[in-house]
Every structure is written in structure tokens, then in C-alpha cells.
Amino acid sequence: MKIPVGKEEASAPATVFDRLGTPSVVNGKGVYTDLGGAYLSPSVWEAMTEANRHCVEMVPLLESSGRRIAELVGLESAWVVPGASAAIALSTAACLTRGDGAAIERLPETTGLKREVVIQSGHRYKYLRMVWFTGATVRYAGSETGTSRAQLEAALDPEKVSMFFFVGHLEGRNGSLPLSEAASIARARGIPTFVDAAFLNYPPPTMRRFTDQGADLVCFSAKYWYGPNGGGFIGGKRDLVRTVSQVDFTRFESGPVLRFGRAFKLDRFTLVGTVAALEEWFGMDHRARWAGYARAVSTIADSVRGVPGVSAEPMFFTMEETLERESATPNSVRVSFDGKRFPRSAAQVHQALWEGNPRVVVHLMDGALVIAVDAMAPGAEDLVARRLKDAVAT
Numbered sequence: 001m002k003i004p005v006g007k008e009e010a011s012a013p014a015t016v017f018d019r020l021g022t023p024s025v026v027n028g029k030g031v032y033t034d035l036g037g038a039y040l041s042p043s044v045w046e047a048m049t050e051a052n053r054h055c056v057e058m059v060p061l062l063e064s065s066g067r068r069i070a071e072l073v074g075l076e077s078a079w080v081v082p083g084a085s086a087a088i089a090l091s092t093a094a095c096l097t098r099g100d101g102a103a104i105e106r107l108p109e110t111t112g113l114k115r116e117v118v119i120q121s122g123h124r125y126k127y128l129r130m131v132w133f134t135g136a137t138v139r140y141a142g143s144e145t146g147t148s149r150a151q152l153e154a155a156l157d158p159e160k161v162s163m164f165f166f167v168g169h170l171e172g173r174n175g176s177l178p179l180s181e182a183a184s185i186a187r188a189r190g191i192p193t194f195v196d197a198a199f200l201n202y203p204p205p206t207m208r209r210f211t212d213q214g215a216d217l218v219c220f221s222a223k224y225w226y227g228p229n230g231g232g233f234i235g236g237k238r239d240l241v242r243t244v245s246q247v248d249f250t251r252f253e254s255g256p257v258l259r260f261g262r263a264f265k266l267d268r269f270t271l272v273g274t275v276a277a278l279e280e281w282f283g284m285d286h287r288a289r290w291a292g293y294a295r296a297v298s299t300i301a302d303s304v305r306g307v308p309g310v311s312a313e314p315m316f317f318t319m320e321e322t323l324e325r326e327s328a329t330p331n332s333v334r335v336s337f338d339g340k341r342f343p344r345s346a347a348q349v350h351q352a353l354w355e356g357n358p359r360v361v362v363h364l365m366d367g368a369l370v371i372a373v374d375a376m377a378p379g380a381e382d383l384v385a386r387r388l389k390d391a392v393a394t
Ligand SMILES: *Cc1c(COP(=O)(O)O)cnc(C)c1O
Pocket: 033, 082, 083, 084, 085, 086, 127, 169, 196, 197, 198, 199, 220, 221, 222, 223, 229, 231, 232
């Protein structure tokens, strides 16, 4: 992709976004759904273009692509779904109904089903609400400061509970029990464990650790391996993954029951892009990827070097939007301003980046700018560096 720079900026050709009335932006924030998702590689894009040349039967394609993913990741079984949020709702629906057609058609009416989903109190987080789509209710085990074995055992009542929900990135937080222990408690009661591991995909060979530690189902979001923003997959035990396939969007018109999952629809382009990007993720030279980020970080940091009162430090910006200093794998630059030596605030520089053409979006955090490079189109760091330099020029 050609990124307009320097003098070209004024005469940058109108993009499809301009034609729709909203200018495009240069992404200095990272992978965000509100910015339309990650940057896709040319080969992933090519696979999606190729998918447009033919139609295909979606059910067999979901089966064969699921086998490919399972083989790649090291899972018993896998099924592509439109993202991790959809994965939460579909996995909950699968565990609630266990493939019972009448129950699937009735959701979110859950009378007569084991309608509780249990989670440790310390794992309360924003995506939990996807459970409610199905009509299930959430029951918290323990308190915000901790969950004991006895508390989890008491909450996991096999008469009432259809699924134990574990948030992968919150493992061990707030006094919660680790996955292997919690999943074994659930398993002893015949209750399946589902793990949201949406962004826990690096290093790639570790993606199987959740099922290895006792999860029955695990989900990942394709947005975090530079796949389509509307992609992802559920992996795990063959029988439960098959049940997911019975509640998803397929066969709504042609099958015997009206499926709960119809609103979580996938198209063949997203499916193909999800798998192509995952294959690329497993085959990628990740050291080169980190080295590329480090170079982009330096390019941007160098652009403000020597400006009085402005300093730029390489940082690692985490998926949970915190900053780690002195990381061996920087993916962002923190630009801070000394009010005594620099006449403008971070908010004013932030605004100047936004107001230029094209717009550059970066984080404004705790009185500093944080510029992430890991979702920029290739070469965009040069434009960001130039624009930052202009924005701090006095
Ligand atoms: C982004 C995210 C999700 C939602 O994934 P989508 O694919 O965007 O639906 C769920 N859980 C976590 C931890 C996430 O970061």
C-alpha cells in the first residue's frame, strides 16, 4: 500500500472512505475494533480475493477448515466463528442445549435448562455480557478478593450449571484459582470449562495450553493474529465443538431447527482470511516482526529527539492498555512533555495529529501520547514521524 507522504499529502487521492464521507486515519493506537480491525497482509488479502471468485458449501468448508486449524494449533477439534464475542455466546448456547434441537430453537428462553454459567468473582470482565444473549444467568463464585476451592465447588452445582467460564488473561488475578485446578473441579462435576483466550496467541505453539490444562472449549479472536476483524475460532473437545456447529448460523434455512446462532453469520471471505492469517501467524518470523516494530518505534522516537521539553521512550503497550518500560519487544513510543520547557500540552499535540491530512490517531494517556506501531500499515511510521515532528515544531 502506498502511504501518501510529504508534499503528496495535500493531493492525496480520495479513498473509498472519503467517498463515503469519512476520511481514513493512520492507526497509531493498535488493533481496535473501533478503527476497523488489524492491517491484513497482502497474502491474506489475496486469499480473500480468491474466495470471491467462487462460491462454496459453507458447512463442509467449516469442517475442513476446522480440521486445518485443529492440526495447526494442536487441538482435538476446531470451528471458525465470527470473533471471540460470538464464540462466548455460541459456546454458552452449546453447553446450555447440548445439541437439543427444541432447546436451541427456544433460546433465549431457558426454562427447564441448567441455566447458570459460573465464573470466579475475580474474573468479572466486559465480555461476560455475551453469555446473557443465550438467556443464561451468571453466578459468581467467591468474592472480588478471592475464590477458594470450597467456594468454587459449592457454586458448581451440577443440577443448575451448564458451563464454567474462565477468562484466560485473568488467570491467577484477584485471588482466583488457576485454570488447571478450577477446570478439574468443574470436570469432576461433569461441567465443561470454556476459556476466553482471545489475545493469548503468542508464541503460537502456546495456544494449545488452555485445552492441555483442562479446558473443554477455548476461543481466540482473529483480530489478534492480523486476520479479519470479524473472525475467530472455538477449539476443544470434539463433541462440544460439534454442538457449537449445531447452534451456529448454518442450515438456518435448510435444517430441521431454527438456529440460535443465525445473527453470528460468517461469509466465506472472512472464513478464508481467518485461516490464512492463522497459517501465516504460525509460519511467521516473529523475531523479524518484533524487530520491525523496534525500527518503527525508533523512527518515531528519533523525530522528536533534541526538541526541548519533549521526550520519547520505547515501551510495550499491552493488550490491557498498560505500559511496560524497558521491554525487549517495544511496540510503542511514549511521548511526554515538560510543561516548563515545552509550550503545548499533550492534548494539543494529540489534536494537531488528528487535525492533519491524513488524520493520525494515537493514545492520550496520563498526560502523554502513546503511539503504537503494531497495527500500522507498512511504512506508515515515516508519515507518523514526520507529522509528530511538525506537531512539536515551535
Ligand atoms: C477483543 C476481545 C474479545 C472479543 O473478540 P471479538 O473477536 O472482537 O468479538 C473477547 N475477549 C477479549 C479478551 C478480547 O480482547
